Amino acid sequence: MHRTLTFPDHLRLIDERSAAFRVAVAAAPDLDAQVPTCPGWTLFDLVRHLGEGRRKWAAIVAAGPADAPPDRSVWGGEAAPRDRAALLDWWTASARQLLDALREAGPDRGCWTWWDTSQSPQNSGAGARHQLQEIAVHTYDAQLALGAPQPLPAEVALDGVEEFLSTCSATTSAWPHEPAAIDFRATEDRSWRLWLSADGAKAATAAGEDPAAADASAQGAASELVLVFYGRVPVDSLKLDGDRRLFDLLIAWEPE
Numbered sequence: 001m002h003r004t005l006t007f008p009d010h011l012r013l014i015d016e017r018s019a020a021f022r023v024a025v026a027a028a029p030d031l032d033a034q035v036p037t038c039p040g041w042t043l044f045d046l047v048r049h050l051g052e053g054r055r056k057w058a059a060i061v062a063a064g065p066a067d068a069p070p071d072r073s074v075w076g077g078e079a080a081p082r083d084r085a086a087l088l089d090w091w092t093a094s095a096r097q098l099l100d101a102l103r104e105a106g107p108d109r110g111c112w113t114w115w116d117t118s119q120s121p122q123n124s125g126a127g128a129r130h131q132l133q134e135i136a137v138h139t140y141d142a143q144l145a146l147g148a149p150q151p152l153p154a155e156v157a158l159d160g161v162e163e164f165l166s167t168c169s170a171t172t173s174a175w176p177h178e179p180a181a182i183d184f185r186a187t188e189d190r191s192w193r194l195w196l197s198a199d200g201a202k203a204a205t206a207a208g209e210d211p212a213a214a215d216a217s218a219q220g221a222a223s224e225l226v227l228v229f230y231g232r233v234p235v236d237s238l239k240l241d242g243d244r245r246l247f248d249l250l251i252a253w254e255p256e
Contacts, residue, residue, distance in 0.1 A: 022092060035141050051094035065110035182196070186221065219238060
């Protein structure tokens with residue numbers, strides 16, 4: 001039976017993926033290596049982006065309920081250094097700031113988030129869940145820059161499929177096409193359904209749903225599903241059934 005990840009699980013996995021990211025950066029022959037999945041970015045750019053983002057989210061969580069994220073003056077004081085050893089230490093400190101802020105806040109403290117119309121709550125617990133996916137996907141980016149990409153760990157990816165659908169896909173903005181249901185099936189024996197209608201998009205686990213009721217479905221390992229969601233691999237890398245046009249419409253959709 002699938003075990004739902006808890007807040008301590010998310011913190012543990014953030015720490016693990018942060019360490020994996022550091023290992024990938026430390027192994028790179030050159031910080032100017034291009035990152036294929038982030039066009040125009042070098043590995044240094046990727047580290048700077050991920051480190052600055054974690055410092056920003058540490059400040060967001062620490063600030064508590066708010067109508068906007070803290071100003072950069074609150075969290076952006078220490079620039080990413082160019083020296084590799086110093087950069088690695090700067091990244092480690094960035095991840096530590098995020099983890100310290102999350103531990104201090106606990107899972108239920110409210111905070112600003114950009115997903116106010118999604119199914120995910122606006123609190124530090126949901127923030128931790130999303131931060132895990134941000135770090136995991138960018139760890140894949142760093143590994144790819146070395147020519148040695150690895151799948152996302154299964155427990156990270158399984159949580160990531162559900163997190164993406166409930167945070168990034170779910171919305172109250174109207175779906176501008178005919179109503180539809182799309183199933184996403186992980187080969188690890190988990191399934192989710194995304195309903196699309198004039199009321200927006202709503203996601204849920206597909207346990208007990210009739211597979212024949214879906215208008216389209218996509219199947220692959222959970223890691224593959226997450227990497228498709230974040231545009232790291234093409235949707236055609238999955239096993240697609242039903243109305244394949246729905247995937248193109250979903251990718252092109254930009255809810256208000």
